[in-house]
Amino acid sequence: MCSMECFGDQYRGCGHYVRIYQTGITYDCGRPNCKLSAAHMHKTAKNCGCNMEFSDHRRVRNLFQTKCDACLEYEGGGSDEYGHRTGRHW
DSSP, X not given: OOEEEEEEEEEXXXXXEEXXXXXXXXXXXXXXTBTTSTTOSOSSOSSOOSBOOOEEEEEEEEXXXXXXXXXXXXXXXXXXXXXXXOOOOO
16 A cells, blocks of 8 residues: 555554644555556556555654643543534443
């Protein structure tokens, strides 16, 4: 799978990577079943089932020892106010 370079923050507390921005620099995987690769085997086919998405070539901008904001908010609980996702209650 071809990849695109992106910069983001790594959170060791939860293991999440939060992408901040993409640079636009791409890396070719060289696989024939990747539509984004120069080695793609279906060069003339319009509707082949090959991969069409870039994966992240992750570059860490900041390394935090805490959990990310989404995990802290999820663990914090909070109230059942509008806009706060609490999950399904059966």
